[in-house]
Amino acid sequence: MNIAFLTSGHLPFDDRIYYHMAMTLAEEGHNILIISSRQEIIEVSGRISINSFNDNRHSKKDKITSFSDRLEAFTPDIAICSEPLPLIAAKRYRRKASSNLRIVYDITEWYPSGRFLGEYRSVFRLYGFVKLLLINISASLFADAFIFGEYYKSKPYRFLFPFSPGRFITYYPDLKYVDFKESSLPDEKLRLSYSGEISIDKGFGYFMKVVNGLADMYPYLEIEVRLVAWYGSEKDTTECEPLLKNDSNNITIYFAGRQKYSDFTGQINETDIFLDLRKVTFENNHSLPIKLFYYAALGRPVIFSDLKAVRRDVEVEKFGFLTDPGNAEGIILLISNYLKDPCLYKRHCENARALAIEKYNWSKISPEFLNFIESV
Numbered sequence: 001m002n003i004a005f006l007t008s009g010h011l012p013f014d015d016r017i018y019y020h021m022a023m024t025l026a027e028e029g030h031n032i033l034i035i036s037s038r039q040e041i042i043e044v045s046g047r048i049s050i051n052s053f054n055d056n057r058h059s060k061k062d063k064i065t066s067f068s069d070r071l072e073a074f075t076p077d078i079a080i081c082s083e084p085l086p087l088i089a090a091k092r093y094r095r096k097a098s099s100n101l102r103i104v105y106d107i108t109e110w111y112p113s114g115r116f117l118g119e120y121r122s123v124f125r126l127y128g129f130v131k132l133l134l135i136n137i138s139a140s141l142f143a144d145a146f147i148f149g150e151y152y153k154s155k156p157y158r159f160l161f162p163f164s165p166g167r168f169i170t171y172y173p174d175l176k177y178v179d180f181k182e183s184s185l186p187d188e189k190l191r192l193s194y195s196g197e198i199s200i201d202k203g204f205g206y207f208m209k210v211v212n213g214l215a216d217m218y219p220y221l222e223i224e225v226r227l228v229a230w231y232g233s234e235k236d237t238t239e240c241e242p243l244l245k246n247d248s249n250n251i252t253i254y255f256a257g258r259q260k261y262s263d264f265t266g267q268i269n270e271t272d273i274f275l276d277l278r279k280v281t282f283e284n285n286h287s288l289p290i291k292l293f294y295y296a297a298l299g300r301p302v303i304f305s306d307l308k309a310v311r312r313d314v315e316v317e318k319f320g321f322l323t324d325p326g327n328a329e330g331i332i333l334l335i336s337n338y339l340k341d342p343c344l345y346k347r348h349c350e351n352a353r354a355l356a357i358e359k360y361n362w363s364k365i366s367p368e369f370l371n372f373i374e375s376v
Contacts, residue, residue, distance in 0.1 A: 003373070004033045004076040006067055006086030009109065012036040012043075012050045015261045015290075016108065016149075020174060021080070022048050024366045025373065033074045035086075037063050049074075060085065068093040071101075078376060080104045080147070084111065084139035091142040102376050103142055107157060108149035108171075111136045114201075114283055145376050147369075152286035152309055167372045170313070171290040174362040178297040179266040183349035185342065186272075189222045190214065190335075193271040195264070195291060197232040198240050201284070203277035203305065208243040209328045210275065210335075215248035217332060218339075223251045228267045230258045265294060273338060274302045277325035288313055293360045299353030301345065303334055314360075319352035 003025055005017050012018065012034050022032045026047040034048065037055035044050075051070050055063050067089030071079065079090040079101055087105060094101040112132035140157065146166040148154035158166065192211065198204050215223055231237040244253060256267050268274075274295040278284050288309045295302050302320035304310060316322055321334050338345045 001077040001374075002031045002033070002074060004035060004071055004074055004079045004090075005082075006035050006071075006079055006090060007082040008037045008055070008063065008085045009083050010036060011038050012041050012052045013261060015173075015177075016106075016171065017082070018048070019177060019261060020362055020366070021106075021369065023174075024362075024370055028370060033070070033076065035067055035070050037066065037085075064089045064092060068096065072097060075099070076101060078102045078104060078373060080106050080373075081143075082106050082108065084136045087139040087142050091139075102144045104145045104147060104373070104376060105140060105143035105157075106147040106149070106169075107153055110153060110283055110287070114281070145372075147372070150288040150309060151312060152288075165372075165376065167368060169365055169369045169372075171288065172293050172360045172362050172365055173297055173356075174366075175297055175356065177262065177265070178294065178356075179269050180298060180353070181269045183272075183299055183346070185338070185345055188220055189224070190339070191224045191226070191270055191272045192275060193226040193228060193268045194275070195228040195268060197236070198227070198229045199232055199236040200239050201279050201281065203279060203325055204240050205243060206277035206279075206325045206328065207275055210277070210331050211251060212246055212248065213328050213332045214335065215246070215251050217336075219250060221250060221339075223248075225251065225253045226256055226268065226271070227253065228256045228259055228264065265298060269298055271298070271300060273335060274298075274300050274320075275331070276302070276304045277323075277331070278305050278307075279325065280305055280307065285309065292316075293356070296352040296360050297356040299349050299356070301338060301348040301352065303331055315355060318355065319348045 005022060007017060010017060017034060022034060026032050032048045034050045036052040039052055040054040041050050041052045053066050063085060067086055071093040081087045081090055081103060087103065090103045112129055146157055146164055148166060148168050149170055194204065194207050196202060211223060211225055259267050276289060276291060285308045292304065292314060296319060302316065304316060304320060304322055305325040306322035310316060311322065323331055
C-alpha cells in the first residue's frame with residue numbers, strides 16, 4: 001500500500017511518525033510518504049520518502065493546497081493525519097481525485113491546546129477556544145478511523161464518534177534507539193538533566209529550585225546539570241534565563257540544546273536521577289509525557305509531578321516517585337534517600353529497565369499498530 005503521513009505540527013523526522021510508525025510500515029513493504037509543513041525537505045530513504053515544505057509564508061488555504069497536491073502525486077491508499085488541517089487537506093484530495101483514500105486521525109495532542117489559545121488576548125480566549133474546537137470536531141468528521149496516543153485525550157473522540165474504529169497506540173520507544181548504559185551513582189557527584197522546552201509551565205523553575213536547594217544542603221556534592229533543551233518563546237527566555245544564574249560553586253551547567261532524535265538518549269544516558277516537575281495544570285494533568293518511557297528505558301529512577309494520566313498508565317512506584325512539583329524540600333528529601341540508600345537506587349534502576357523491556361517498548365505494540373492500519 002501507499003501510506004502518507006500528514007502533519008502541520010511536527011517535523012518530518014518526528015520520533016513517533018518517522019522512527020516508529022513509518023519505519024514499521026516500511027519494514028512490512030509499504031511505501032511511505034511523510035508531508036510536514038514545518039520544514040522544507042525532499043528526501044528518499046528506502047521505502048520512506050519525505051516531501052515537506054515550510055509554511056512560514058503560507059496561508060491556511062495555501063497549506064491545505066500544498067498538502068493536497070503532494071497527495072495527488074503520491075496517490076495514497078491511507079493518509080494518517082496528526083492535526084485538523086491535514087485532515088481537511090486529505091478530505092479535499094479524496095473528493096478531488098474521486099479516491100478511495102482512507103483517513104486516519106492520530107491524536108496525540110489536546111486541540112485546542114493552551115499553546116494555541118495563547119495567541120488570543122484574554123477577553124477573546126473563549127471565542128478562540130470555541131472556534132478551534134469546532135474546527136477540530138468538523139475536521140474529525142472526515143476521519144474513517146482513529147489512533148489514540150493516550151486515554152484522556154481519546155475521551156472526547158470516543159464520545160463523539162463511538163462507531164468509528166480506533167486503537168490505543170501509545171508512546172513507547174523502540175529500544176534500538178535508546179543508548180542504554182548500566183547505572184552507577186558516583187561518589188560525591190550527582191548528574192541531573194532537563195530535556196525539552198525550557199518554560200515555567202514545563203517546570204524549569206521548580207527544577208532549578210531543587211538544584212539550588214541540593215547545592216546548599218550538600219556543599220561537598222558536585223552537581224552537574226545538562227540542559228538538552230531550548231527556549232520556546234521570548235517570554236520563556238525572559239522568565240527562565242535568570243534562573244540559571246547562581247552563586248553556588250558546586251553546580252556546573254552544560255547547555256546541549258535541541259538534539260536530533262537519534263542523539264537524544266546519548267545526551268542524557270549518564271543522568272543519575274530524572275526529574276520532571278511540570279506544573280499540574282488541566283492540560284498537563286491529563287497528558288502522558290513521552291519522556292517518562294525513555295527514562296524507564298535508560299534504567300534510571302524518576303521523580304515526576306503527580307499527574308493523573310501518569311498515575312493511571314505507568315507503574316512509577318516501582319522505579320520512582322510522584323510528587324508535588326512545587327515542594328522543593330520534599331523532592332530534595334527523595335533525592336537524598338537515593339544518595340543514602342544505594343540498594344533503593346539500584347532496585348529502582350533495575351525495575352525501570354525491566355519494565356521497559358517487558359512492557360514499555362514499541363515492539364510490544366507495533367504488531368497491533370500494523371494490523372490496525374492494514375485493516376483500515
